[in-house]
Amino acid sequence: MRLLLVEDEAALAEQLRKALSDAGFATDVTGDGIEAQYLGEEEAYDVAVLDLGLPGRSGLDVLRNWRTAGNDLPVLILTARDAWHEKVDGFKAGADDYLGKPFHTEELIARLNALIHRASNRPGGALTAGDLTLDEERQEALLPSGTRVGLTGTEFRLIRYLMLHPDTLLSKSRLTEHVYEYDQDRDSNVIEVYINRLRRKIGHEAIETRRGQGYVFHPRFFHQQDG
């Protein structure tokens, strides 16, 4: 999952970036309103965390501009301004969720996960595909057999994206876009390596290769084989 973190206080931004990366978000950070708006328009993010008091352009303006331009990127507003009338204004501007500072990082991550599930029309709770469950907190896959499989950061990001888009043809470049950060080296061949590692962990047939097109994730593979 690629995440845009817009926060102008450097210390908090860095602390959050670490926590979010650990939670499996490929995180880009900016502290400037105008740059934030540009990144939100140009890059394929899955979710954004937006502070309101920004230099350059206020967070609410950035959000309004995104929405006016038809950008429906899920946005969580993270701000010290958390009176209810301010929340009302935030949601009116197009926010999907609102968290007041000070906050607990766990709560932020839980809310972000919920937001992403909601954006792909998933019910709340743990992310499942067929009988495969992803434990987003521990970054482990729970196989139908009950076995827990540990995942590396990139593997986790990749399988989460696959599980959120089941039975969909996903090109290598799309996977790269959503799994890596902005300034990371994006060699799409690396995706192949990670797909293979995932197959070894959860089962070869779960991820189908369409030559020259990309990959399709099949949740039905995980249904209990009862005839």
Add this chain to the structure above:
Amino acid sequence: MARTSLQSRLAIGIAAPVAVATLLTVVLVSYGVRQLVDDFVLTRLEHDLETLVAGVELSPDAPPHQGKQLTQVYQQPYSGHYFQIEAPGSAPQRSRSLWDQRLDLPDLEPGERRTFRTRGPEGQPLMMLAEGFSQSGRSAVVGVAEDLGPLTSTVQFLQIAIGGLGVLLLALIVLAQTALIRRGLAPLSALRQELHRLEQGDITELNANRVPAEIQPLIKEINQLIRLISSRLTRSRNALGNLAHALKTPLTILDGLAEDGERTTGDELHRQVAAMRNIVERELRRARLAGGGMPGRTLAPETALGELVDVFSKVYANKAITFDIQAPPELKLPLDREDFLELAGVLLDNACKWCDHRVQVAVERTGETTLLIVDDDGPGCPAEQRDSLAKRGWRVDEEQPGSGLGLAIAADILEQYDGLLSFHDSPLGGLQVKATLKTGRD
């Protein structure tokens, strides 16, 4: 200096029209009198002219002869009444009153007549009527004149009299009006003394009975403002005091933790930081309240609740809550929007947290009070704990970290509006929170 004294503004406002009116009167009267004088003199001159012309005899070698006797005034030297008859080729015939002087007559064709002003003997201002006429083929010009001097001076006297009267009137009006204003504004200097006493702290509000009825609403507004400001002052003083006192406890604990350094656990630090955070949060929210008594504020609760429900539908999207708003769309309340959103937000947040899947919010206005009722279908709260629900958070220093902050804030808001918070069994099965606010009459 652009001083806006009521006195000078009124004086100018009244004096200017009076001055203009006086001036106009003087001009009009002068013009009228002069016209009257001219008409009167001219008529007399015409009569004399006709008499003269009727009696004149023109002969080729003799000066024109005036046989008819005119009034005596034409005989007395420099009497102010003159005539002169001129015919070409001979000396003019003059009235005796002209003595050795002569009048300058214009050349006029027979039948032509002219009226004009000129100067006569001894510099007298003359009104002159001249006419050309002919008699048995001979033409002549006759002129009759009268001294305007005595009449002019009468007119001048009249003008001065009217002007003087105008000035007198003006002075009288300004004086009377000044006295009136002094008298009318006298209660204001009493008010100034009251204000001074207020500043000294001798009195807490202004006495509205000592001023005229026109100023009473102003006094009431000022008193209202004084009450509002002093309640805010009290509130912010209390808030500062609370904040300082409340922070002392966790600070002391932190101090203690720092002393036995190696045994300090992260948990304890976290607990104290959370306590401080709660204190700051609550005082911050209290500080933001506008409070009741702000005149002219109107809020449409239906719109505000609609906006809040939009927010809660998103925040609690995973619970898929059904919201039911019961508020008359035309209802307007004299509440600050931010205060209302804060109050309703806190109560709705609480309901959303505890509900199963239904939340109902209603606003009713009955007489001087307004009810905000929030229902949920959650587990509810046993009757014996409800008192502590309402009490919790009343005193910051008894606050447990992370508990009851929301309802404490709701209670703070209600305090500003002379209201109260009560808890009941909800018809939906859960808890019903009822906020009663004093909103006054329409």
